[in-house]
Amino acid sequence: MHEGAIAARTLPGWFAGFEPGHVGVASLDTHLLWAYVHIVLFVYWLGADVGLYLVMIFARNPSLSFETRATLIRLAFYIDLFPRVCFALILPVGMQLVRGTGLYPVSGRLLALAWTAGVLWSVLHLALIRFKGTNIARRLRLINQVYELLMGGFFISVGFASLTTGAPIGVEWFAAKLLLFGLIFWVILGIDVVFQPFSMILRMGPGGSTVEKERAVTRATNITMAWAILLYVLVLAVAFLGKLKPLW
Helix, strand or coil: CCHHHHHHHCCCHHHHHCCCCCCCCCCCCHHHHHHHHHHHHHHHHHHHHHHHHHHHHHHCCCCCCHHHHHHHHHHHHHHCHHHHHHHHHHHHHHHHHHHHHCCCCCCHHHHHHHHHHHHHHHHHHHHHHHCCCCHHHHHHHHHHHHHHHHHHHHHHHHHHHHHHHCCCCCCHHHHHHHHHHHHHHHHHHHHHHHCCHHHHHHHHCCCCCCHHHHHHHHHHHHHHHHHHHHHHHHHHHHHHHHHHCCCC
């Protein structure tokens, strides 16, 4: 047997596609590639979301000047794009992984629909920044909330039905992951609905801070932060199920 081929067999993982002395020929496992993209989206999603959490802690501090708090809030609006776009793209990338592992027979049409939804949802988030404060942004925000409500209900229904009946998903850990994924949609919807601290601070203006208004800001911030902690718990639970697969 050719020595290069023998050596190639000893190489781990996707390096096995390289044959020593054979330039430019490689076989990269596409499933591993999508898994890598999935991890990158997960990291940027959770990492940026933690950044938003820290911004809320600082922005609620009434001892800071209005200009400082307003700057933090403007920064937060842009940071918020990262977790939202990453979450939007998690769905089609996850579908690619499901198709590659055979956990569910994902058709080409279903995959195309997932990518269309993910890209359009990402564009919607960008448009919300572009048209912020306009009637267009208000309509887009409503569309976003309806989408989160429906998608959350869909994944929760599929996950719950699969756990109780074994269909349409026969793998328990994957069914549980879908149920939790749906709950994430609803938690994000809850954050979108109650997320008012930043708007409350901006409405106060440079000289409009009062004890009552600051208490309202603190109360609204604490509620939003509680929703955020619930989101982190769900995300970690989804990652745990996906990686360790404890249910069979």
